[in-house]
Amino acid sequence: MIRLATRKSPLALWQTEYVADELRRHYPETSIELLPLSTRGDEVLDRSLSEIGGKGVFLKELERALLENEADIAVHSLKDVPAESPPGLKLSVVMPRGDWADWWLTADGRTPDELPSGARVGTSSLRRQSQLIRQYPDLDVVPIRGSVQTRMGLMTSGQVDAVILAAAGLQRLAFPLEHRLALGPPAFIPSPGQGVIVTQCRADDEHTQQLLAPLGCPDTADQVAAERAVVATLGGDCRMPLAALAQIDGKGRLTLHARLCSPDGRLAVERVVEGDRQDAEALGLEAGESILEHGGREIIAALPA
Numbered sequence: 001m002i003r004l005a006t007r008k009s010p011l012a013l014w015q016t017e018y019v020a021d022e023l024r025r026h027y028p029e030t031s032i033e034l035l036p037l038s039t040r041g042d043e044v045l046d047r048s049l050s051e052i053g054g055k056g057v058f059l060k061e062l063e064r065a066l067l068e069n070e071a072d073i074a075v076h077s078l079k080d081v082p083a084e085s086p087p088g089l090k091l092s093v094v095m096p097r098g099d100w101a102d103w104w105l106t107a108d109g110r111t112p113d114e115l116p117s118g119a120r121v122g123t124s125s126l127r128r129q130s131q132l133i134r135q136y137p138d139l140d141v142v143p144i145r146g147s148v149q150t151r152m153g154l155m156t157s158g159q160v161d162a163v164i165l166a167a168a169g170l171q172r173l174a175f176p177l178e179h180r181l182a183l184g185p186p187a188f189i190p191s192p193g194q195g196v197i198v199t200q201c202r203a204d205d206e207h208t209q210q211l212l213a214p215l216g217c218p219d220t221a222d223q224v225a226a227e228r229a230v231v232a233t234l235g236g237d238c239r240m241p242l243a244a245l246a247q248i249d250g251k252g253r254l255t256l257h258a259r260l261c262s263p264d265g266r267l268a269v270e271r272v273v274e275g276d277r278q279d280a281e282a283l284g285l286e287a288g289e290s291i292l293e294h295g296g297r298e299i300i301a302a303l304p305a
């Protein structure tokens with residue numbers, strides 16, 4: 001039997017069912033069970049994530065279940081997973097990447113240009129906020145939290161004029177959407193690891209890691225190696241307005257877009273680096289170090305603690 005720990009949100013359950021189905025397909029004889037758990041990040045909705053301990057609050061309960069041998073695999077959205085796993089745990093495989101884009105969503109199809117000055121755009125992500133304000137300084141960003149459903153509800157009920165959400169999450173939940181605009185580089189770069197599902201195991205559980213190995217996606221692994229090397233170089237966490245996207249072409253060339261902004265969008269340092277996909281991590285380090293040296297250090301020093 002293999003036990004998969006998951007959060008209880010509809011998106012988390014979808015993603016864990018997806019990994020469970022892949023395991024069932026590879027190992028039809030093995031029974032696969034889900035262990036749905038509540039996390040502090042899901043329960044406490046009236047405070048910002050940084051107040052209750054950063055993005056890690058979504059992970060801790062799942063990691064505890066792994067460490068206490070209540071589950072064998074935890075399934076996460078990679079973009080919510082900090083650069084380092086706690087002692088005794090490791091990330092095992094990344095599944096084939098979904099859509100990496102951010103979607104601009106409105107009830108009536110208006111683009112950012114078409115909204116009046118002072119229109120309200122819901123997002124709690126400093127990365128989305130800073131890149132949006134950089135291009136459209138007259139829009140008003142309002143922080144929103146809660147599930148993908150909750151955030152869509154704030155838009156459809158008119159409490160905000162637009163929201164920005166990850167395409168992957170909306171597609172997985174099969175939201176019926178009429179008015180959406182995909183945002184992408186160079187103007188708008190997604191979160192490192194956006195659209196990627198990752199599994200985490202006990203570091204010494206070689207059996208489970210071997211079972212998972214054939215489910216992993218080599219293209220996605222190289223992309224996230226580059227993107228997460230940028231995060232590691234900048235010491236990034238959820239409060240850093242940092243964006244990175246790696247893409248690989250048919251010839252094995254990897255192109256990495258990375259951008260660090262100040263939260264108000266006034267400052268931005270960005271790099272586009274290109275090289276062989278085998279050098280994915282080195283390319284990410286190169287981009288990250290260059291960003292640090294050319295103004296990134298100052299942006300980071302000025303971030304709110």
Ligand SMILES: NCc1[nH]cc(CCC(=O)O)c1CC(=O)O
Nearest residue numbers: 077080165166168169194195196
């Ligand atoms: N931060 C929350 C979160 N974590 C993963 C996804 C969607 C799936 C993904 O991008 O991997 C979302 C929702 C969103 O950002 O809109």
